[in-house]
Amino acid sequence: MASQSKLPQLTSSNLFVTEGGIETTLIYRNNLDLPSFSTLPLLNTEDGRQTISSIYQEYVNIALAHSTGVVLETRTWRGSPLWSPEIGLSIPQILDLNRTAVKILHDIRNKTPSTSVVISGALGPLQDAYQDSTGTVSFGQAREYYGPQIHAFAEEGVDMLCIMTVTNLDEATAAVSLAREYNLPIHVSFSVETDGQLRGGRTLESAIRAVDRLTENYTTCEVEDRVD
Numbered sequence: 001m002a003s004q005s006k007l008p009q010l011t012s013s014n015l016f017v018t019e020g021g022i023e024t025t026l027i028y029r030n031n032l033d034l035p036s037f038s039t040l041p042l043l044n045t046e047d048g049r050q051t052i053s054s055i056y057q058e059y060v061n062i063a064l065a066h067s068t069g070v071v072l073e074t075r076t077w078r079g080s081p082l083w084s085p086e087i088g089l090s091i092p093q094i095l096d097l098n099r100t101a102v103k104i105l106h107d108i109r110n111k112t113p114s115t116s117v118v119i120s121g122a123l124g125p126l127q128d129a130y131q132d133s134t135g136t137v138s139f140g141q142a143r144e145y146y147g148p149q150i151h152a153f154a155e156e157g158v159d160m161l162c163i164m165t166v167t168n169l170d171e172a173t174a175a176v177s178l179a180r181e182y183n184l185p186i187h188v189s190f191s192v193e194t195d196g197q198l199r200g201g202r203t204l205e206s207a208i209r210a211v212d213r214l215t216e217n218y219t220t221c222e223v224e225d226r227v228d
Helices: 022-028 040-044 046-065 081-087 091-111 139-156 169-181 204-214 218-227
Strands: 016-018 069-073 117-123 160-166 186-190
Touching (some): 040 091, 046 069, 046 091, 081 091, 091 139, 117 139, 139 169, 169 186, 169 204, 169 218, 186 204, 186 218
Parallel strands (some): 069 117, 117 160, 160 186
16 A cells, blocks of 8 residues: 555645646647657757746646646656667666656755645656557566656655556556655656547556455555545
8 A cells, every 4th residue: 555645745625737638739839859758858958948948837837826726747657668769869878867767856946935746756658658558568567667757756766656658558567566665755647539439449447456355455545545
């Protein structure tokens, strides 16, 4: 079971806002080209880091204006070593930039002590987020790919993890199992079609129940603990 103390901010009645599609903002507002929709390469330059920080600050300013907290995701959706060829970074560079991504958010939080900033380590799919990838990556392989990334997040001090736009159970359960080992809360978000089902036809309810069953209700227990 995840430790409730990892997210003491959420024990209050305060609302928390979340960021929007920062990648989309960078493409259409900043006219940037993102390889495989990845913002990770931007963290490799000072200009890129400043651009990312300024967008984060916009969300923090919204939180400040409305007296809410804010949950900010690291720019690591494509931060698994598996994506090295597609985003043009070596594996050591990728792992180092995962750490940089967390440090950027710590810097923002330290500069804004008047609002609660939750730092979430973002994980993404290991295949195309818009195609059913069931069977392409095993549970064990997914753990190997997510492991170094989550290890970096844990060492740099994220408050929680979030795995987004996954389309299969192996990736989701691998991430949750690793989160449990590092005693980190984790949010799981599946990609669904317009009918509310996963790309392979599984219902969202079925996917959630399967992940809970395979991970001893780790994510569900965390929510229940906070509500209590």
